[in-house]
Structures are given as C-alpha cells and as structure tokens.
Amino acid sequence: MAKVAVLGYGTVGSGVVEVLDTNAAEVEKSAGEKIELKYILDLRDFPGDKHESQVVHDINVILDDPEVDVICETMGGIEPAFTFEKQALSKGKSVCTSNKELVAAHGPELVELAKANGVSYLFEASVGGGIPVLRSLNDSLKHEKIDSITGILNGTTNYILTKMDKEGIGFETVLKQAQEKGYAERNPEADVEGYDACRKIAILSSLMSGKHVDYEDIYTEGISKINIQDFEYARSLNMAIKLLAMCKRNENGFFTIVAPFLIPYENPLANVNGVFNAINVHGNMLGDVMFYGKGAGKNATASAVVADVIDMVKHKGKHIEVNMKAEKATLSPKxxxxxxxxxxxxxxxxxxxxxxxxxxxxxxxxxxxxxxxxxxxxxxxxxxxxxxxxxxxxxxxxxxxx
Amino acid sequence: MAKVAVLGYGTVGSGVVEVLDTNAAEVEKSAGEKIELKYILDLRDFPGDKHESQVVHDINVILDDPEVDVICETMGGIEPAFTFEKQALSKGKSVCTSNKELVAAHGPELVELAKANGVSYLFEASVGGGIPVLRSLNDSLKHEKIDSITGILNGTTNYILTKMDKEGIGFETVLKQAQEKGYAERNPEADVEGYDACRKIAILSSLMSGKHVDYEDIYTEGISKINIQDFEYARSLNMAIKLLAMCKRNENGFFTIVAPFLIPYENPLANVNGVFNAINVHGNMLGDVMFYGKGAGKNATASAVVADVIDMVKHKGKHIEVNMKAEKATLSPKxxxxxxxxxxxxxxxxxxxxxxxxxxxxxxxxxxxxxxxxxxxxxxxxxxxxxxxxxxxxxxxxxxxx
Structure with a gap:
C-alpha cells in the first residue's frame, strides 16, 4: 500500500482524486499495489466533500508523515509550490506535478534534488495534458537521437486560430467568444502571447538537450497580430496557420522558437484543430512520430499526474532518471x-x-x-x-x- | 553489459543491428549498461558485412550460450520463429519481436511462458512500426479503462485509398503503382483484404481485454470493392474513406471489426494520409489520445524492437507484465x-x-x-x-x- 498526498484541491487536484477513486482497481493493477489518498492540502475546507476528512491546512502534517510516499503538487504557480516540492524531495518523498511554470523555471534543479535524495521528480502533466509524450521521450524513445520536437502546445490559441480560419471571424471577436466559453482566461496574455507554449517547449527542450533551457531565452511571438486576411492568403496557398513551439538540434546545439507558422495542409500538424494539442518528435532512426490529444482538461491532466504517481510507486526507493541537469543550455541565436x-x-x-x-x-x-x-x-x-x-x-x- | 542475439538478418533484423551500432551511446544511456550484439542467426552468410563474424546458422549456439540475455526475433512467419521463441523463453532468455503473425496467433501463450520463466516477452514493433503505442498502453495508460482503440494500421491500404481520393485514380491502377514503388507486395492480399490490419487489431484487442482475441474471430473486410465514385460521394459529404481496425468495449465485452469506414473530415483519423498509421485510444478519464507515425520502414520498426531490448535489459531477472492471457476472449457478435x-x-x-x-x-x-x-x-x-x-x-x- 502506497500513500499519496495531493497539494491543492482545485481543478487538477480534484481530478487526481477522482481518477484515484474511479479507477482504483486499474491503478492498483498498474502500480502493483493499492494507492491510498492520505491527505489533501488546501487553504479551504470542503464540508460535505467525500474526502473532507483528509483535508489539511498545514504542509508539515504531510511532510512529517513517514507513511506518505508520493506527493502530487497541483497548486500551480511558483510559490509556495517550489518550497513545498523542495521540502518534500529533501524528506525523501517523490513528487509529481502538473505545474508547468514551476517545471519550466526550476524543473532541472528539482530533478537533481530528487536524484540526490534517491527519489523521483516527474511532470508528465505539465506538457500536453494527458498525452504521454514526456514518458515516451524518457523511455521508449530514449535511445533515439531526437533531432527536433515541434508542437502545438496551447489549446486556447489553437482554438482561436481554428475559428478564425474556418469561420472568418477576427481575432478580437473569437477571443471574446473563447473567454465566454471558458476556453480562454479573463487575462489571455499567457496564452495569446505564446508564454504558455514557451514554458512547455522549454520543458521539452530541456529534456532534449539534457540541460536547462531557460524559457526566458526562447524567442516568443504570439498570435495577436494574425488577422483573417492572413488566413485568406494561407488557404489560397493550401496552408494553415498554427502557433508552433519548436526545438531543433543543429551543429551548434539547439535552437528553439515559439511563433505563428504557415504549414502546408499535407503536414499533419496543419490538421490539428480546435483545443487539441499535438507534438511531433523526430528521431534519427525512428523518423516522425506524432502524439495528439486534448492538451488540457481536468480528467486528462489528472490522468497524466496519476500515471506519474504509479511510476513512482513502482520505483519506490529508486530515482527514475530524467534527462535534465540544472546546468543552463546555450541556445543557438535565432x-x-x-x-x-x-x-x-x-x-x-x-x-x-x-x-x-x-x-x-x-x-x-x-x-x-x-x-x-x-x-x-x-x-x-x-x-x-x-x-x-x-x-x-x-x-x-x-x-x-x- | 547485456548481450543480444538477432534472429533473421533481413530488413528489420539488419535495422536492429544498425540502431544498436549507430545509437550505441544513447542505447547504453537508456538501458543503464552497454548492449552488445553477440549473434545473428541466419541461413545465409554475409561475407564482407561488418557483423559477418557474428553470424551463426544454428539456433542452439544462441540458446546454449548463457551470456545471451535477450533475443530479437525478426524472422517473421509462424515457424520456425514460434519454436525458437518458446525455446528461448524456456531457457530464461527474454524475447522481443516485430512478428505480428506470430504475436497475433500465439502472443498470449508466449507472455505466459515468459512469466513462468521469470523473463519478458515484448512486441512493440508488431503494431504501428515505430509508434510507441503498446508501451503506452502497458505503462502510461494502464490505469485507464480503455473504452476503444481505433486505428489505421496498414500503410499500404492507406496509401492506396489516399491516392484514389486525391488523384481520382482507380483501385487497380493505384495498386499497380504501389507495387512498382515497393509500397505493396507482389501478392497484395494480406494488405488489401485487411488481414494485416486484422492481426494488428487482434494484438491491440488482446491487450485491451487482457485475454487472447483470436484474429480469426474478427470480422474483416478489405478495400478492393472501394471505387473512385465512393470517394466522390465521400468528398461531397466532407468525409474520407479509411480502412479502420477497431475494438470497442460494450456491456457484453468487446466488439472488433476491420472494414472501410466513412469518416468526417473533422475527425483527425480522416487526415491520416499516405503510408502513415494512426491509433486512437480512448480512456475513461483521459478521453482521446492519438499516436501517429510511419507504420512500417526498416529503421522505425527496428527502433521499436530496440526499445523492447532496452526495457528487458532494464528489467533483467524480472517479468515485465503484459496484459494478455492465453484464455480466449469471447467477442460480441457483429x-x-x-x-x-x-x-x-x-x-x-x-x-x-x-x-x-x-x-x-x-x-x-x-x-x-x-x-x-x-x-x-x-x-x-x-x-x-x-x-x-x-x-x-x-x-x-x-x-x-x-
């Protein structure tokens, strides 16, 4: 029996609890032992919630409980998540997270800290929601020389671009509709200016380079300048316009960029529409493999967190290698x-x-x-x-x- | 240091050797130890080949060598591959293969034999070439209740259907062109009648059901009756025609079928063109995830075989669980x-x-x-x-x- 704590009972955190409840039998089969939720850390109480009695307000209850093997950090943001994760790893608890801001900023040093403490740090859910791309890179494809990773990593911008293209509606109008539908945040900057995609490609680039690609070093352009006339030209050229995040290996190292690109229709990335994400990986032997799915959503993201939990339970007492070091990667100039x-x-x-x-x-x-x-x-x-x-x-x- | 033997120095077998040579450093990093090719079994000699001295003609040389940990069976066909694999597993050697005929026919009993001998039996390359779908099902997605798997699993038929659609050329003519280009066999029956896709969905269905789905129980229709007028209607309906292989969970168990289907353009499977394969997996929490790539090709397939080798080396002395039993699955009637x-x-x-x-x-x-x-x-x-x-x-x- 392995015991788990979830930090943050918001969208993803409650999804994690739901996956552990709903698929308890499958989770047990996959992990080789039962996985029990012991604590939920949140500032709020949840009277009437099935897991009300497991809610605690003090991180130290969790950190000081030697029964807790694995911690899922689903709070988001840098602090206090960063401090909590460091404390947990230092106490010999494995940590997994969906927190892309934190992983992009500090993932490599957290991997090193996990290694030093003989535990693991995984973050499948931080890129592409439920799409199992990080585990594939770290596992099935680890013997490949990865030449490039190209992704549509932000569902909100892809939804907006798809609407603009298919319905001929301008950026501002579509953005407003997306906000009304809850597909875009009230403050949409992180999505439409490419910052979210930038963090995700920083994580993928770090895995590809084995070092720390700082998201602040990545040239990033958003989609707010794209208009419906651009799409009219694009269609006449048999092309789509997509916000791509890419990392390419070249003779000098790595080059990464986030920007809108024209893509010929025959490229499968051109056909990734709506809120979907896709990540194309090119290996020297393998050629192209593409992973496709919803890049967000409570249950899909939670399912990826649970996959990490299971992996860490299966490797209890061992460090799962992740190809990242805190040493900063030098990127080729744009x-x-x-x-x-x-x-x-x-x-x-x-x-x-x-x-x-x-x-x-x-x-x-x-x-x-x-x-x-x-x-x-x-x-x-x-x-x-x-x-x-x-x-x-x-x-x-x-x-x-x- | 782990030692490997390759059975069959044909297209895939020589590809496996090439991947082990070219990516030796990455393979070692991924496996955690060096992997050395010790033997190649083939009836032929390969004078002048870099690995000439490793070629042997007698399987017993390999079976009797206690140094050999892992065997890659890349011969294809049922016999003598089946006998060799059984002998190897019984001798405590892990076996991986790209041989879909054999895995569809006897995979589940070979998994059981591996388990009984404390070794592993893996077959990533038998479905979807280099696409890491079996490992994902067996690993990242194992805690999901998989509701359905739908795939375009045969590159030859997908090439033919794509050409017929885009260029308005009839089946017989496109088939002839495909044969000239080497995309279709001289005897194209296994591809165009759906038998190849049937074997692959049998393997995926077995993994989904945890039992043995016999490919002979799967209703299978090929593409030879599809004509260019069908495509004309399809385009007017905003649909593509694809040979789909699918397995769906229903209240009575599982239903599987291989047949041409009309698919609306907005479904990503409709946009999988040419020799590409794609496999859509639907999990109860995850929703849809699609894997996409070249379903065949020497190096891609070989890369998947090597991923299995690495996995088995990492788990030396352990059985890697595969969700298949020899007990026959009962399929719902069509x-x-x-x-x-x-x-x-x-x-x-x-x-x-x-x-x-x-x-x-x-x-x-x-x-x-x-x-x-x-x-x-x-x-x-x-x-x-x-x-x-x-x-x-x-x-x-x-x-x-x-």
Missing part, C-alpha cells in the same frame, strides 16, 4: 535559423520588394484583398530577413513558413 | 453493433429503398454519377442492416460510417 517567410506589402511597394528580396519573387495576390500583395521569400536566415525588412518602407505583416 | 451505413442504389430503386429503409431517407445525388443515388441509413444494427439489404433487388455497394 539569427542563424534559415527558412522561408510570407510577407504582406502595399501594392505600391512591389518594385521595392523585388529590389530588396529578389526580382523573381513568388507573389500571391487576392482580389478580395485590394491594394496589397504578398510574397514568399527564398530560404534565408532570420538575420537576413530582418535586415531586408528594415530596408522596406513598410510591411503589413509577415509569417514564417514551416 | 450483429449487435449499431451505426449508420452509406448505401449506393440504382435510380429506379429509390421507392424500394424508401420502403425498406424508411421514407425520410438522407439521399445524396451526384450529377457526375448518373442513374444512381446514395443514402445514409438511420443508426441501425449490423443485423438489421443486413436483413434490409437482402430485401433490396440490388445495391451497388455500401460503406459503414464512423
């Missing part, structure tokens, strides 16, 4: 990344565009979008592109091509 | 499965169709397909449908709806 760019320019600047970007530009014009045209550049570096862009009198917008 | 059907009928039979299938039929007509019409039935059981179909003077074809 400047050197080479790709095509889609650029929109006023009609009168066509000569200037040809002068700067090349005389045989690949030009796209739409009758329904008068007084302007778009073109796709040759394959050039981000730095070159930026320099050329500065030479233009003005541009109406640009999007990278995947 | 008759009770309820769904919509798409039916094509001669124009003059419209009155008869309305009489038999209901007066307010959902009729589809295409100007380009004269003298006939199609309709979609209400949701009815397979048995009802069959009985109604018998009452019609004739039908031009029918396809199930997903």
């Amino acid at each position: 400047d050197n990344a080479v790709r095509h760019f889609f650029v929109r320019v006023s009609a009168e600047l066509e000569d200037q565009a040809r002068e700067i970007f090349g005389s045989n530009l690949d030009v796209v014009k739409r009758n329904s979008i008068p007084n302007e045209f778009a073109f796709i550049t040759d394959s050039i570096s981000e730095k070159d592109f930026e320099e050329k862009l500065w030479k233009m009198d003005s541009v109406k917008g640009y999007i990278r091509l995947y | 008759d009770n499965a309820v769904r919509h059907f798409f039916v094509r009928v001669s124009a003059e039979l419209e009155d008869q169709a309305r009489e038999i299938f209901g007066s307010n039929l959902d009729v589809v007509k295409r100007n380009s397909i004269p003298n006939e019409f199609a309709f979609i039935t209400d949701s009815i059981s397979e048995k009802d449908f069959e009985e109604k179909l018998w009452k019609m003077d004739s039908v031009k074809g029918y396809i199930r709806l997903y």
Whole structure:
C-alpha cells in the first residue's frame, strides 16, 4: 500500500482524486499495489466533500508523515509550490506535478534534488495534458537521437486560430467568444502571447538537450497580430496557420522558437484543430512520430499526474532518471535559423520588394484583398530577413513558413 | 553489459543491428549498461558485412550460450520463429519481436511462458512500426479503462485509398503503382483484404481485454470493392474513406471489426494520409489520445524492437507484465453493433429503398454519377442492416460510417 498526498484541491487536484477513486482497481493493477489518498492540502475546507476528512491546512502534517510516499503538487504557480516540492524531495518523498511554470523555471534543479535524495521528480502533466509524450521521450524513445520536437502546445490559441480560419471571424471577436466559453482566461496574455507554449517547449527542450533551457531565452511571438486576411492568403496557398513551439538540434546545439507558422495542409500538424494539442518528435532512426490529444482538461491532466504517481510507486526507493541537469543550455541565436517567410506589402511597394528580396519573387495576390500583395521569400536566415525588412518602407505583416 | 542475439538478418533484423551500432551511446544511456550484439542467426552468410563474424546458422549456439540475455526475433512467419521463441523463453532468455503473425496467433501463450520463466516477452514493433503505442498502453495508460482503440494500421491500404481520393485514380491502377514503388507486395492480399490490419487489431484487442482475441474471430473486410465514385460521394459529404481496425468495449465485452469506414473530415483519423498509421485510444478519464507515425520502414520498426531490448535489459531477472492471457476472449457478435451505413442504389430503386429503409431517407445525388443515388441509413444494427439489404433487388455497394 502506497500513500499519496495531493497539494491543492482545485481543478487538477480534484481530478487526481477522482481518477484515484474511479479507477482504483486499474491503478492498483498498474502500480502493483493499492494507492491510498492520505491527505489533501488546501487553504479551504470542503464540508460535505467525500474526502473532507483528509483535508489539511498545514504542509508539515504531510511532510512529517513517514507513511506518505508520493506527493502530487497541483497548486500551480511558483510559490509556495517550489518550497513545498523542495521540502518534500529533501524528506525523501517523490513528487509529481502538473505545474508547468514551476517545471519550466526550476524543473532541472528539482530533478537533481530528487536524484540526490534517491527519489523521483516527474511532470508528465505539465506538457500536453494527458498525452504521454514526456514518458515516451524518457523511455521508449530514449535511445533515439531526437533531432527536433515541434508542437502545438496551447489549446486556447489553437482554438482561436481554428475559428478564425474556418469561420472568418477576427481575432478580437473569437477571443471574446473563447473567454465566454471558458476556453480562454479573463487575462489571455499567457496564452495569446505564446508564454504558455514557451514554458512547455522549454520543458521539452530541456529534456532534449539534457540541460536547462531557460524559457526566458526562447524567442516568443504570439498570435495577436494574425488577422483573417492572413488566413485568406494561407488557404489560397493550401496552408494553415498554427502557433508552433519548436526545438531543433543543429551543429551548434539547439535552437528553439515559439511563433505563428504557415504549414502546408499535407503536414499533419496543419490538421490539428480546435483545443487539441499535438507534438511531433523526430528521431534519427525512428523518423516522425506524432502524439495528439486534448492538451488540457481536468480528467486528462489528472490522468497524466496519476500515471506519474504509479511510476513512482513502482520505483519506490529508486530515482527514475530524467534527462535534465540544472546546468543552463546555450541556445543557438535565432539569427542563424534559415527558412522561408510570407510577407504582406502595399501594392505600391512591389518594385521595392523585388529590389530588396529578389526580382523573381513568388507573389500571391487576392482580389478580395485590394491594394496589397504578398510574397514568399527564398530560404534565408532570420538575420537576413530582418535586415531586408528594415530596408522596406513598410510591411503589413509577415509569417514564417514551416 | 547485456548481450543480444538477432534472429533473421533481413530488413528489420539488419535495422536492429544498425540502431544498436549507430545509437550505441544513447542505447547504453537508456538501458543503464552497454548492449552488445553477440549473434545473428541466419541461413545465409554475409561475407564482407561488418557483423559477418557474428553470424551463426544454428539456433542452439544462441540458446546454449548463457551470456545471451535477450533475443530479437525478426524472422517473421509462424515457424520456425514460434519454436525458437518458446525455446528461448524456456531457457530464461527474454524475447522481443516485430512478428505480428506470430504475436497475433500465439502472443498470449508466449507472455505466459515468459512469466513462468521469470523473463519478458515484448512486441512493440508488431503494431504501428515505430509508434510507441503498446508501451503506452502497458505503462502510461494502464490505469485507464480503455473504452476503444481505433486505428489505421496498414500503410499500404492507406496509401492506396489516399491516392484514389486525391488523384481520382482507380483501385487497380493505384495498386499497380504501389507495387512498382515497393509500397505493396507482389501478392497484395494480406494488405488489401485487411488481414494485416486484422492481426494488428487482434494484438491491440488482446491487450485491451487482457485475454487472447483470436484474429480469426474478427470480422474483416478489405478495400478492393472501394471505387473512385465512393470517394466522390465521400468528398461531397466532407468525409474520407479509411480502412479502420477497431475494438470497442460494450456491456457484453468487446466488439472488433476491420472494414472501410466513412469518416468526417473533422475527425483527425480522416487526415491520416499516405503510408502513415494512426491509433486512437480512448480512456475513461483521459478521453482521446492519438499516436501517429510511419507504420512500417526498416529503421522505425527496428527502433521499436530496440526499445523492447532496452526495457528487458532494464528489467533483467524480472517479468515485465503484459496484459494478455492465453484464455480466449469471447467477442460480441457483429450483429449487435449499431451505426449508420452509406448505401449506393440504382435510380429506379429509390421507392424500394424508401420502403425498406424508411421514407425520410438522407439521399445524396451526384450529377457526375448518373442513374444512381446514395443514402445514409438511420443508426441501425449490423443485423438489421443486413436483413434490409437482402430485401433490396440490388445495391451497388455500401460503406459503414464512423
């Protein structure tokens, strides 16, 4: 019998409790022993709740109980979660979490602390909700040289972009609808500016590099500048527009970026719609494998937390290796990344565009979008592109091509 | 240091050797110790091959060598693979394989034999090439009640169907092209009649039910009756046609089927094109998760075999639980499965169709397909449908709806 404490009885925490209750038999079969919920830490009381009697308000009750083997931190945010996790690991308790902010900021040092204490630190639910991508990277695919990871990691922005594309509604209107439906937060910045996707790709990049990729080092662009005319051009090019988060291995190390990209329809990432997430992993032997599912949602996320609990119970007294060290990874500068760019320019600047970007530009014009045209550049570096862009009198917008 | 033997130096077997060579450092890191190839069993010699000196012709050399911990059976076919695997397991060697025929026919008894001998029997590569779906089912998702598994499990038929849809070319012509490109066998029956997909869903269904689902009990229809007019109707309905293999849990147990299905474009399975495979797993807490990748190919399949080798080396001296028993599973009869059907009928039979299938039929007509019409039935059981179909003077074809 293994005993578990859940920190934070909010959406994910109550989901974890629900999975442990509903699937108790399957959980036991999977773990090889019964798993019992001993404590729930929360500031609130939950009178009438089935687990009312397990609620405690003092973390020390949990930390000081030698019966507790595993702690699920589902509070979110940096503090006090960070302190609680450090204390738990130092006391020889394994910790798992859905807290992407904390994992992105301090995951590698928490892995090291777990290792030093002979316990484990896992965080499957911090990326892609219930999609078992971290465990696959850490397990089935660990013998691969991973060349790249490319993901649609934020369901809110993908929902917004899909709506804009399929229904021709502008960003602000769709965002408002998403907020009304509860798909977007009242303060949507973390999603629409790409910060959430940035944290998730930081976690994936850390696993890929074996070091700590700091999310603050990742170039991040959101979707708020994308408009319905961009989609009209995209459709005429047989492409979708998606907020991609990617990490690529190159000769100098790793390059990571979060930005909207044009993706040809034949790429499966182009067909990931609505609130779904997808993560494509490319291994040197394996080629491409893609994982797809709902990237959020109470029960899916909770199921991933429980998968970590089971893994830690199965490995009680052992440290489960996670390919991350606290040493900071050096990322290749964005400047050197080479790709095509889609650029929109006023009609009168066509000569200037040809002068700067090349005389045989690949030009796209739409009758329904008068007084302007778009073109796709040759394959050039981000730095070159930026320099050329500065030479233009003005541009109406640009999007990278995947 | 763990020592491995590969049985069969064909496509997959040589791929396994290549993965062990190319990714030796990653393999060692993942397994926690060095993995050395000690023997290759093959009838042929391979003069000049890097591993020439490791080739042996007598299985007993391998079976009698106590240093060999793990055997990769990549010969294919039932015999002598079955005998070799049984001998190896009985001698306390773990076995992994890419051999779907053998796993579908005898997998569960081989799992039991492995368990009885305290070793492991794994077969990740037998379904979906390099896609880590079996390990996920057996590991990350084991605490879920899996309600259904639906897959596009055969790359050849998916290539053919995709070509027919996108290029409007008939089945026979596309098949011939696929054979010329090496995507289809000279004798394409196993692929186009659904037998290959049937074996793979038998393996997945066995894992889902915990028993042995006999592939001979699975109702299987191939794609040879699908024609380009079916695709024309399908496109007008915003649907794709895919060969699906599925296993669903119902109140009486499990129902499994392999057949072409019409799938709405908004379902991600509809967008799995070309030689790609995809497997959608639905768990009671998790909801849908889809795994996507190339379902075949030397290195991808070999990478999955090596993942099994690593897992077995990590669990040396232990049996890795696999949710399968030799006891035969009882499948629900096909008759009770309820769904919509798409039916094509001669124009003059419209009155008869309305009489038999209901007066307010959902009729589809295409100007380009004269003298006939199609309709979609209400949701009815397979048995009802069959009985109604018998009452019609004739039908031009029918396809199930997903």
